[in-house]
Amino acid sequence: MNSIILTAATRVITPLMVAFSLFILLRGHNEPGGGFIGGLVATTAFALYAKALGVRATRAALRVEPAAIAVAGLGLAALAGLWGLLAGGAFLEGMWPLLTTTPSGDKAGLPLGSVLLFDVGVYLVVVGSVLAILFALEEDVAASSPEEAD
Amino acid sequence: MAVVTAPVAAAADAAPTGRPLARYGPALGSATACAGFAALIPTIADYSSIRVAWPWISGLGVELSFLIDGLALIFALLITGIGALVLAYSASYFKGHHKLVRLLVLLVLFELSMLGLVLADNLILMFVFWELTTVTSFLLVGFDHEKADARNKALQALLVTAAGGLALLAGILLIGAVAGTLEASALPAAAAALKADPLYPAILVLVLLGAFTKSAQFPFHFWLPNAMAAPTPVSAYLHSATMVKAGVYLLARLTPALGGTGPWLWTLTIVGGVTAVLASIWALRQTDLKLTLAYTTVMALGTLTMFLGGASAIALAAAVTFLIVHAFYKAALFLAVGILDKKAGSREIDQLGGLARPMWRTWVVVALAALSMAGFPPFLGFIGKELKYEGALAVASEPLLVVTFAVAANAMMVAVAGLVAIKPFLGPRTATAAKAGEPPFAMWLGPAVLATGGLVFGIAPELVGAALVNPTASVMIGDRVAKDFKLWHGVNIPLMLSILTFVLGVVIYLALGRIRRGLAAGEAHGLWAAESGYDGVLAGTKALAAWQTRVIQTGRQTQYFLWTTTVLAALLWAGLAMGGFAVMPRGVEAISLIELTMLALAAFGAVATVVTRSRLLAILALGLLGSAVAAIFVFYGAIDVAMTQLLVETLIVVIVAVALLRLPRLTPAPGLEVRWGHLGVALATGVATALALTAVLGTELDRRITDFFEQASATEAFGRNIVNVILVDFRALDTLGEIAVVVVAALGAVALLTRRREHREASR
Numbered sequence: 075m076n077s078i079i080l081t082a083a084t085r086v087i088t089p090l091m092v093a094f095s096l097f098i099l100l101r102g103h104n105e106p107g108g109g110f111i112g113g114l115v116a117t118t119a120f121a122l123y124a125k126a127l128g129v130r131a132t133r134a135a136l137r138v139e140p141a142a143i144a145v146a147g148l149g150l151a152a153l154a155g156l157w158g159l160l161a162g163g164a165f166l167e168g169m170w171p172l173l174t175t176t177p178s179g180d181k182a183g184l185p186l187g188s189v190l191l192f193d194v195g196v197y198l199v200v201v202g203s204v205l206a207i208l209f210a211l212e213e214d215v216a217a218s219s220p221e222e223a224d
Numbered sequence: 225m226a227v228v229t230a231p232v233a234a235a236a237d238a239a240p241t242g243r244p245l246a247r248y249g250p251a252l253g254s255a256t257a258c259a260g261f262a263a264l265i266p267t268i269a270d271y272s273s274i275r276v277a278w279p280w281i282s283g284l285g286v287e288l289s290f291l292i293d294g295l296a297l298i299f300a301l302l303i304t305g306i307g308a309l310v311l312a313y314s315a316s317y318f319k320g321h322h323k324l325v326r327l328l329v330l331l332v333l334f335e336l337s338m339l340g341l342v343l344a345d346n347l348i349l350m351f352v353f354w355e356l357t358t359v360t361s362f363l364l365v366g367f368d369h370e371k372a373d374a375r376n377k378a379l380q381a382l383l384v385t386a387a388g389g390l391a392l393l394a395g396i397l398l399i400g401a402v403a404g405t406l407e408a409s410a411l412p413a414a415a416a417a418l419k420a421d422p423l424y425p426a427i428l429v430l431v432l433l434g435a436f437t438k439s440a441q442f443p444f445h446f447w448l449p450n451a452m453a454a455p456t457p458v459s460a461y462l463h464s465a466t467m468v469k470a471g472v473y474l475l476a477r478l479t480p481a482l483g484g485t486g487p488w489l490w491t492l493t494i495v496g497g498v499t500a501v502l503a504s505i506w507a508l509r510q511t512d513l514k515l516t517l518a519y520t521t522v523m524a525l526g527t528l529t530m531f532l533g534g535a536s537a538i539a540l541a542a543a544v545t546f547l548i549v550h551a552f553y554k555a556a557l558f559l560a561v562g563i564l565d566k567k568a569g570s571r572e573i574d575q576l577g578g579l580a581r582p583m584w585r586t587w588v589v590v591a592l593a594a595l596s597m598a599g600f601p602p603f604l605g606f607i608g609k610e611l612k613y614e615g616a617l618a619v620a621s622e623p624l625l626v627v628t629f630a631v632a633a634n635a636m637m638v639a640v641a642g643l644v645a646i647k648p649f650l651g652p653r654t655a656t657a658a659k660a661g662e663p664p665f666a667m668w669l670g671p672a673v674l675a676t677g678g679l680v681f682g683i684a685p686e687l688v689g690a691a692l693v694n695p696t697a698s699v700m701i702g703d704r705v706a707k708d709f710k711l712w713h714g715v716n717i718p719l720m721l722s723i724l725t726f727v728l729g730v731v732i733y734l735a736l737g738r739i740r741r742g743l744a745a746g747e748a749h750g751l752w753a754a755e756s757g758y759d760g761v762l763a764g765t766k767a768l769a770a771w772q773t774r775v776i777q778t779g780r781q782t783q784y785f786l787w788t789t790t791v792l793a794a795l796l797w798a799g800l801a802m803g804g805f806a807v808m809p810r811g812v813e814a815i816s817l818i819e820l821t822m823l824a825l826a827a828f829g830a831v832a833t834v835v836t837r838s839r840l841l842a843i844l845a846l847g848l849l850g851s852a853v854a855a856i857f858v859f860y861g862a863i864d865v866a867m868t869q870l871l872v873e874t875l876i877v878v879i880v881a882v883a884l885l886r887l888p889r890l891t892p893a894p895g896l897e898v899r900w901g902h903l904g905v906a907l908a909t910g911v912a913t914a915l916a917l918t919a920v921l922g923t924e925l926d927r928r929i930t931d932f933f934e935q936a937s938a939t940e941a942f943g944r945n946i947v948n949v950i951l952v953d954f955r956a957l958d959t960l961g962e963i964a965v966v967v968v969a970a971l972g973a974v975a976l977l978t979r980r981r982e983h984r985e986a987s988r
Contacts, residue, residue, distance in 0.1 A: 102945060102948045103942070103943035103944070103945055103948055103949065103952075104943055104944040104945050105944075105945055106863035106864045106867060106945060106947075107864070107867075107945070107948070108864070108945070108947075108948040108951065108952065109951075109952065110868060110951070111864065111867050111868055111871065114868065114871035114872065114875065115871060117871075117875060118871060118874055118875060118878075121875065121878050125878070141970065141971055141974055144966070144967045144970055144971075145967060145971075147963065147967075148963055148964055148967050151959075151960050151963060152960065154956075155956070155957075155960065165957070166956040166957055166960065168941060168953050170942065173942070181942070185942035185943075189941070189943075189952050189953050189956075192952050192953075192956055192959075192960075193948075193952045195963070196951075196952065196959065196963055199963040199966055199967055200963075200966070202967075202970070203966045203967055203969070203970035204875060204879075204970070206970045206971070206973070206974045207879065207970050207973045207974065207977075208878070208879055208882070210973065210974045210977035210978060211879065211882045211883055211886075211977060212882055213977075213981065214886065214977045214980060214981050215882055215885045215886055217981045217984065217985070218886065218981075218984065
């Protein structure tokens, strides 16, 4: 695909979309969003980048093999579970190291912890898995019809 | 428990590196364990037992409970004692073999499984060990796994015994349900209830299937001779002294709970008797000494089964005595055949002869073992045989029948004993005698100890009689048995029968050539094709699998989708037919214009997807349908679902658009009747889904779960987006499973696509 408009627009839109995906991921606990949706947004951003600039450029921009991202995400999610198991006694039990109990019995502080780690894992799994399939498909098509290769 | 763990510790310490101490470490460990068990003999001889238990899965009545009574102790002594001798023998037999470590480790694992089996009091625990012996014996039979033949025969042994194991598990569960306990030691108290229960026949059939397959009873006997593909020390251990006796052990262990009834009596007597006689005939037919011994083992197992069915104290005592006799002489003979194979270069009876001079020490051992096998005085075999005849006359079923079976089988045993002891050593010299020589000490020790044991215990039978046989028979009969063990009982019917046995045996030995030719001719005409049943079942299973793969697994995506959708529709309609159709749901007011518009868009997208002849248009129309549905989600406040739906639709269009480039054109179009068929399935699914959803909405919603999440989401998980809190906290394990599936699917897809490309590039 050789559209100057698309290429130029993509260079601007993709970083914005990735940033937006992180926003979606982080706000997911209280507003609509979360790791899965955020991951899909980021995937869409990279898919757009691949359409406009080619798979090779996207791979270079990502630096990491998509499949590795997916596996790392799964590892993070499992790690979040182990954290709960070791510190809380049950696999995947929510851990909130930044929360403290106030004298009145309420919880105060920043609710960050193993649950967010888990959600980041989901995010990475979605991004890595879908991109891995998409790139492999694109490269398969390009390899079988050399005249269309980028 | 130190006694039980000694062999493991020894094996772990002595990862055999080739140093003698390391190679013989497992044997020493096993010998230590044997000595430990021997120290328990005085306790057991006093008719008492030892029980230890730890809780395991108490809710299901499954405990780590172990029981040492006479029966368990006899087996434990045989397992560890013969185990020590076989381990020492193997270390020498396989000296320098690159798989020696593997063999020793497997043998020790097997030994521990077998020990667990006989010591376990809890039936489920026993079953676990039972299956462990099946698995380890599979690995041992298939030890020469480079040979296809060894693999096939290992698989056969595994399939036959594991199938029986499944039956046994069902039987054990039924026993537990009826008796209310799974502890073998508590079963005798529930014997009356078990035998009166309508489930008793089912229990009996299932348990007997397990025992008969494991102990190679007719018609499941065929796997045992085939398992001779195993190395000889393995056969000596598994297929003479230990594993094949597990079935016999099970029968003995359950005798107090299930035994004594008519069906028990007659099944055991007939199956055991038939097995014993047929196996002795087959034993005569063989020319490979190892196979001959394998068939005589089947004969021994048949005899044991027959006497366990006897339901009289003497018959049971005879069975226990014969168990010990047989373990001694059979393991010795197997090991001796291994020596012949190694040192004279053959196991074929026709190729062996004149070995008495070059291998005189081996010959002494074989002669001692064979004399015990044939039942000559003063060997333990003689006492065993006298007891058998005494027991046969006392059985509760049909003494004449049992005596006939016993005499016939024993006479043929005399002939086989002669065959093994006389022909290879005293027969005419053959080429093998020229290069034959004595075995190393470690290989000779095992058979020598076992064969001498047969003589020592024959001269002093009280050593095993009062100490082990009587307590064991007492356990089985539930009453104190105090049988006298003597070499000379005076002139009585058993002695007459013994003399008859010897005469018959000598006659058979002399006529052996003619008998063998006759049997060979019979075999040529397809006689004794007992294995064909197994082959038939195996071929049938494979054919069924191939057939269903051809029909269902066509490899066409449309076909899979059609199957799945059809099944879904059928299930939905079935559910609707049973649950009743609901009217319009409550709470649905007028539908707004914008909703109607979205519905129209969705409908348009659906119709366009189906009607268009362009794949690209179809994908776009499908995207329209999905987006319209997402919009409807928004109207109903399911923002998360709508966002996900919209993003997934976008990505699907992107991905499928790429995939489309690889697909051929939609020509030729599917026939009209096919399209109508698809329409029918689609309509049936769609209408059923709509009706089912209507029915769901028509019922009162249970608010309890919703209320819980609404309340707990913010207070316990510190999040206000309930959907996300459920996904990543309350039901995080589900999500973990789902993302694992996603990763695996992605890796699979990448592997397939990359492989295809590499394949194409390679062929270019």
